[in-house]
Amino acid sequence: MARILITSAIPYINGIKHLGNLVGSQLPADLYARYCRARGDEVMFICATDEHGTPAELAAKKAGKPVAEFCAEMHEVQAGIGARFGLSFDHFGRSSSPQNRELTQHFAGRLADEGLIDEVSEKQVYSHTDGRFLPDRYIEGTCPNCSYDKARGDQCENCTKQLDPTDLIEPRSAISGSTDLEVRDTKHLYLKQSQLKDRLSEWIDSKTDWPVLTTSIAKKWLHDGDGLQDRGITRDLDWGVPVKRGTEDWPGMEGKVFYVWFDAPIEYIAATHEWADKTGGDWESWWRTDKGADDVRYVQFMGKDNVPFHTLSFPATIMGSNEHWKLVDYIKSFNYLNYDGGQFSTSQGRGIFQDQALDILPADYWRWWLLSHAPENSDAEFTWEAFQTDANKDLADVLGNFVSRVTKFCRSKFSEAVPEGGTYGEAETKLIAELTTKIRAYETHMAEMEVRKSAAELRGIWVAGNEYLQAEAPWSTFKTDPEKAAMQIRLALNLIRVYAVLSAPFIPEASAKMLSGMNTLDTSWPDDVDAALKALPAGHAFTVPEVLFAKITDEQTAEWAERFAGTRD
């Protein structure tokens, strides 16, 4: 039994995420977690909300709430949506937790002790009206180059010229519009990533089994231009982890917090700590190689935009501490999912948001389509037409209908119990051999996190059942040899249970309905297919389940396409 630590990139607290966010990390991570558990591994599946930073402050202000309250509410909203999608986190934490505060401060202290922190003095714009420093993008003004009047402090969107906030003519706060600004000196901490470049480079080079998407992004950041740059890890904000050197105050850093990118990945560890505090478990046995984590395999899931932080910044934090923290063993990264010819856009409200998706269809439809089209090798595209066709064909016609035809046939010709009699012939032997081959292939793809291939293989396993029925035609057999038909249907009924077990990582709700219909709690994995197809013995009572997957109609997709094309308020 292996020990698998799985983390999904943590979604930002600000607002409800769209489906692109889901398929890029949480959903495939859940698929893998469920599969590992089904195979008997000990799994720790962690996710959280990323709560610190300016966008959260601004969103809270807009909502008219204190930021802590806003984050607490949004955390519950996101946790609720995750639960409805069937995301089986062992813990869904919060980066604003005391555990994360303590660990973040600890890491900063260790890095400082190792000489990897620089204190840098820089100039930054302060807004008297807002009572705060303004990050570059929260300053607007007239571009000195093209006179565009909405240039941002870092760049003019009109002429693309790079700017410093001090370049702007008539600068103003993007938050309040105030022009009562001044440039102040402020001191910040920098993580000297450049000093860890060789260690990081060597480490990345050793990961020959990682997806190209992951390593190519990492190598680009390592070697591009002047190479890996040092990064500021503090900000002049209120909302965040207060800067401390371990448990000690940090002279000159009063009133400052760590920058979100520094504390967010540490939340993976902290969330496990949160889990332990809640359950009495041992979080260090998952994260400290000197305290039992040396046999843990750590797998991270994320979208490609998060790769630099997970291949370089977070490992720099871990390595730099010179303590025995677990480094990631495998990074599975995903490209983007596009929506009908363009990008999903949170800011423009374009595409389908997670709560909306669940309002119109059960989670399994989304899980299946998104996973079977996961953007593994390139960006993928969501269209309503493809979604409707694929979901209807795969879920309703191939799997759902298989369950219907078998259970209803049995009920009408025999009873709502597994029929007795008959013995296997050549066709059954052949089917078992074929299923065995396909299931072993499915296991391989799942273990390798080849999401699309896994889905295709699973679908093939479903199809094999229909092929068998079609070829053996128990409805014909029944007229001349009822015992043989009984055997065929007994096998088919058992196949439903096997399908439920195999399909659970993809479509947990439907899987549960199938098991419930088959009136069994037996979720044992079909290591031995022959034996697995005898799990439900003759005489075992069952009930014909409701339609597993109702078909999506043309009217529905037409309506949805229109509803989600526009913007969300």
Place this chain on the structure above:
RNA sequence: GGCGUUAUAGCUCAGUUGGUUAGAGCGAACGACUCAUAAUCGUUAGGUCGGUGGUUCAAGUCCACCUAACGCCA
């Protein structure tokens, strides 16, 4: 402008270390069946692998250049 990823049948995608007639699903046409959510099963027709030029006995699969899309950076 730099870097990266991608470019394979109408659509969505597979194609291992270069090697016999380039694969799958969907869609299409035709056929079989009637237990089932007008579901299922089978057969067939469709690509010479973005373009050009190389390396090689042999390239979708390696190299160069070009084009296009997307992304990152500047």
